[in-house]
Amino acid sequence: MIPPPPPTLRLRLDTGALAHNWRALDAMSRPGRAGAAIKADCYGLGLDRCVPVLRDAGARDFFVAHWQEVMPALRHLAPEQIAVLHGPITAGEAGYARATGVRPVINSLLQARLWTQSGGGPCHLMVDTGINRLGLRPEELGDSAIAELEIDTLISHLACADEPGSAMTARQLAAFRAVCALLPHRRASLANSAGIASGAEFAFDLTRPGLALYGGVPHPALAGNIRQVAQPEAALIAVRKLAAGETVGYNATFTASREMRVGIVSMGYADGILRSWRGGAFRAQGCALPMLGTISMDMIVIDLTAAPELVEGDWAELPYDLPHASAHTGLSQYELLTTLGRRFG
Ligand SMILES: *Cc1c(COP(=O)(O)O)cnc(C)c1O
DSSP states (O other), X not given: OOOOOOOSEEEEEOHHXXXXXXXXXXXXXXXXXXXXXXXXXXXXXXXXXXXXXXXXXXXXXXXXXXXXXXXXXXXXXXXXXXXXXXXXXXXXXXXXXXXHOOEEEEOSXXXXXXXXHTTOOEEEEEBOSSSOSSSBOGGGTTSHHHHTOEEEEEEOOOSSTTSTTOHHHHHHHHHHHHHHHXXXXXXXXXOOHHHHTTOGGGOSSXXXXXXXXXXOOOSGGGTTTOOOOEEEEEEEEEEEEEOTXXXXXXXXXXEOSSOEEEXXXXXXXXXXXXXXXXXXXXXXXXXXXXXXSOXXXXXXXXXXXXXXXXXXXXXXXXXXXXXXXXXXXXXXXXXXXXXXXXOOO
């Protein structure tokens, strides 16, 4: 069999920007260090492409959410570098952590007992300081199940760090400090991307940026310091002429008011370009090329008036500056990354 031709859509990754973002966040994490959240296939950008870059830039501590994310991470990392945020809820999961050598994040008394019963060893401990998602309540920390743990990193997670000046963030910082004074641990870790931007007092020993590594700007203090990493691009698979009065796409929502040249780009909502992108524009040869009509599963129609030289096989890019794209679509910067589809080359 001959190999298939290259895809007509691609996700260009600026690995230099990814390394730059990690280094910038690491510098902001002093006197601690920055780790890296690599869950959800590095926020949709591809673990195999991103993790070696982050590792080679200097990251040592990596966070996945699911046990299924361990094997892909082990292709690039030593097991003790990998923390599994969801922790074990079955003996099978605890046994898997023991067998692979990855570190579970213990999130409850049940998980603490399960881990000790499975043989235990170094683990991380998540304490809930107000987000009420995963983690032990501070009043549970005196339980004997916790005393038996060998705690590497004591972790908590901020709920409102992307709202500068939030009273919740100040309360969580105070609560986390109190917990750190109470429990023996090797390292402490509180800040996600927005937490890093909230001030040096949030750095502790280790920070856990995710979004900002991949180009997101969840806090104004990061603006100017973070570079765009992901750039979706698609080929023009057709070029056609519309006569005045003709319509475009499903439900005929765009009507040409004059004769015009349009292009069909090979990218649609199945690739994560959801219908909330409506009214946006692609870019090619320095020109904005407005989207016309409804976004289809595999195609978007664009106005080629500004770039009359474009022909089939040429490429156009969808501007993917995350704060800007988020403002346009109403999708969060996290969603804009993690919903990108699997057809990109
Ligand atoms: C996802 C996650 C992070 C990374 O958060 P960002 O906002 O993407 O920087 C850090 N810590 C925990 C516990 C997480 O679940």
